[in-house]
Amino acid sequence: MKNKKPITPFGWAIKQRLTELQMDQKSFCELHGIPPSRLSNLIHGTRKAARHRHLVARLLDIHPNEVK
Incomplete structure (x- = not known):
């Protein structure tokens, strides 16, 4: 079994924003x-x-430099 890496602070910001938008990762990816x-x-x-980091940050209105 593969060991998954822990979620990064930016990853948590992505998940939180997707939750606020009531959207799952799959539908977000398909949409964009x-x-x-x-x-x-x-x-x-x-x-x-x-490239995708900047795109996701822009689409979700997350500022990657401000995420701790």
Whole structure:
């Protein structure tokens, strides 16, 4: 069994904002054409995915530099 990496602070911000919008990760990805694996990478910090990081932050109105 693979060990999952813990969720990053930015990942928690993504999850919180999606909850506020009453949207799950899959439908968010489908709506905006983001690969689900990239969103998962952002949530768990397994990959930089800078382009998608900026896109997700803009779409969810999250400021990545302000997330602790």
